Amino acid sequence: MGDNDTTDSPAERYPDRATIRDVAARAGVSVGTVSKALNDNGRLKQETRDKVIAAANALGFRPNAMAQSLHRANSMTVGILSTDSFGRFTFPIVEALEERLAEHGIAVFMCNATDDPAREKQHLDQLLGKRIDGLVVTARRMDRRPAIAVPGNSMPVIYVFSQADDPDALCLLPDDHAGAVLAVEHLIDGGRKRIAHVTGPERFEAVTLRHRGYVDALTKAGLAARAGYYRNGKWSEESGRDAVVALFDGSNEAPDALFCGNDQIARGATDALRELGLRVPQDVAVVGFDNWDVMALAARPPLSSVDMNLRALGRAAGERLIAMIAGARLKGVERLPCSLVVRASSVPPPSPKTDKKTIEEDHP
Incomplete structure (x- = not known):
């Protein structure tokens, strides 16, 4: 290097961390007093505590997180074990979970097992090795799965969007049954009486619960669940299009509304209705x-x-x-409101005399 080179040496760029x-x-105190002051325990004068904190801030001192965790028996970390490689359902859950935990100074480790039991076990072993304080298990679907085996049941485990x-x-x-009731009651309130239900494979619990909600809402309104109006298929736009072709083939009275099991099915259905020359929602609400x-x-x-x-x-x-x-013992299935x-797609365009706020064009 030349005489005029002002590049800092590694030691200058990365000075030794304060201990x-x-x-x-x-601060002019003992190491034990510093520990008590920074961990907010023990009997200390406020003046002493303030002096220690000021000294730590001046030196840029950061306590060793692992040493602190050993001292208080908590690592202040939580593991998230997911099988949702796409992230459609997991990401909003994890984002809100992290925000809530961060308010308590808890960090998150996230692992994706992608429905591979061996990979899941590997991730679990790694998380346990980090001495996490709790585990959240989530998935891309809500059906039952084998429980996570935690040694000695020594750690809290919560299943979210998973059972x-x-x-x-x-x-x-989520409360699938009540969500389906909301959808069908909305269509009934809009004057629809011939409501079909187009959804995914029957093997999914969510499909069963949503169909039950559909039937319950119709029954409450004195409407029949008509034969041929319940259509199972794939979770795809193609399945929605195929269902519309079958429902509107002229062999039976056509529906005036569709309650679809997901938005992909619903979008395929609206495309097919348009291709048949039917207006959404004037002719068929979705x-x-x-x-x-x-x-x-x-x-x-x-x-x-x-x-x-x-x-x-x-x-x-x-x-x-x-x-x-913190020690609470919680168990059971909680279904939160949809x-x-x-x-x-379900409310006709407003006339000039109609309050345009009845239609929400954007996500709230």
Whole structure:
């Protein structure tokens, strides 16, 4: 290097980190007093505590997180084990969960097992090795799965958008039945009487619960669940298009509304209705499920849809986990409310005399 080279050496760029002994020397107290002051325990005068904190701040001292965790028996970290490689359902849950835990100074480690038991076990072993204080298990679907085996049941585990086959597990889920009731009652309130239900494979519990809600809402209104109006298929736009072709083939009285099991099905259905020359919602109203912006807002017209309030699930999981880490014993299945976002696919365009606020064109 030349004489005029002003580049700092590695030692200058990265000076030695201040130690607890440095803080003690600067504050003129013992190492034990520094520990008590920074961990907010023991009997100290406020003046002494303030002096230690000022010394630590001046030196840029940061306590060793692992040493602190050993001292208080908590690592202030939580693991998230997911099987949702796509992230459609997991990301909103995890985002809200992290925000809630961060309010308590708790950090998150996230691992994706992608439905591979061996990979899941590997991730679990790694998380346990980090001495996490709790575990959140989530997935891309809500059906039951084997419970996570935690040695000695020594750590809180919560299943979110997922269920364990253990009756003592705590599982947080959206209320699929009540969400379906919201959708169908909305269509009935709009004057629809011939409502078909187009949804996914029957093997999914969510499909069963939503169909039950559909039937219950019709029954409450004195309407029949007509033969041929319940259509199962794939979770795809193609399945929605195929269902419309079958429902409107002229062999039976055609529906005046469709309650779809997800937004992909609903979007395929609206495309097929348009190709048949039918207007949405004037001729056929459509409501989807999931309130997935990518599908719901891109559809023409924009889709009314049931929102599972995934962020609320994440916040609730954070609150329950904090309570369990503190010693609360929680178990059972909690089903949290869904909400209905009304857009143009289920409400006719407003006339000049109609309050235009009845239609929500954008996500709330």
